Amino acid sequence: MSHGVIARLAARDLQVPEVPAAVGSYVPAVRSGSLVFTSGQIPVIDGRPIATGHLGDDVTLEEGRRCAEQCALRVLAAAASVVDLDRIVRVVKVVGYVASAPGFDGQPAVIDAASAVMEVAFGGSGGHAREAVGVAALPLGVPVEMSAVFEID
């Protein structure tokens, strides 16, 4: 569908990847009633991290934002494993974890890149509640992990 979520993202050179295989005994997303809860997604392409390290140390803000963007696309891929993305009527919540050296306090600027993907994908329905926190370490050493809750019609 030319006006669907996938097309709107493609028009901005943003590609929803293949549904990520779950690493471990869990699934990419679960639907419960009108809500879809995704698993935490990390910035990998073809199974390899696009960056590793900590913001405020060996990862720049720009690298962190690129990671957050890739996380957002994978969160959409995860949701797409259980529902058609065009059925999503609301992005309810985004949780962003940023691997942070103790002095780094720019988590929102990192996760803004993920929020921007949601805006492209869903337009006026893309406004979401969000939290961004700085964690000690993430799977595979990546700098960003993100999950979301969506509402479907």
Place this chain on the structure above:
Amino acid sequence: MSHGVIARLAARDLQVPEVPAAVGSYVPAVRSGSLVFTSGQIPVIDGRPIATGHLGDDVTLEEGRRCAEQCALRVLAAAASVVDLDRIVRVVKVVGYVASAPGFDGQPAVIDAASAVMEVAFGGSGGHAREAVGVAALPLGVPVEMSAVFEID
């Protein structure tokens, strides 16, 4: 309304602030069906952090608790941006992030101050599921961030 949430808090000198403006491309809270999910709130007053640093290092337990209380009031303000607080029938979940030096293990004592605000606001309906974890760093360097899920009638 003299017996409403705002009044009960005011009777204890607790003031729900103005609706926090979203820092970045997201909104203070989203309603989905009977649930309201808030964004993570940090302890700022007039846009300035009331404390910065880490528990177990340069922030005392008492300072951390004051931050948690302010976070809770801002979580209520965030919820109030999408629903009348007097329509809340249950505090479903509170998530509290405490910037912690690795040896600090008193996160629950910090977040108790936020739970206490919920008790004042909602009385017997204020009992909630909760998690309290110690994170590496938080936005603007604050010691506490908190979000919540509420149920409305």
Place this chain on the structure above:
Amino acid sequence: MSHGVIARLAARDLQVPEVPAAVGSYVPAVRSGSLVFTSGQIPVIDGRPIATGHLGDDVTLEEGRRCAEQCALRVLAAAASVVDLDRIVRVVKVVGYVASAPGFDGQPAVIDAASAVMEVAFGGSGGHAREAVGVAALPLGVPVEMSAVFEID
């Protein structure tokens, strides 16, 4: 009921403990509509941590996994405080926090032990969305904390 959740776990020598008393002013779990949100649970037995410390430092992967298993059993106990576990039709979400030294990136391998408990308890309905993150510190110094969202019929 011999084919219920408790029995399936017992057949694997997994015991759901007594409902954990809330540490602080909150409750072990809250039901809202068809969803049950649990509080974060830590690996204690009779109120004492079964391990303390950080993965990647003074806690081995095997110890971390034992902690995650105990967290999962306590999450089930928490849910059982508000619903009969046999009414659970879906494990919607698991969030696992692993106290991690900054170089530790095996959070999924730790939380897999919690996911395995959900599989034993719920079989084909046990597949869940999940996130596993590495945090700076946890209550009482434990290496793992976990919460969950369940759907009931």
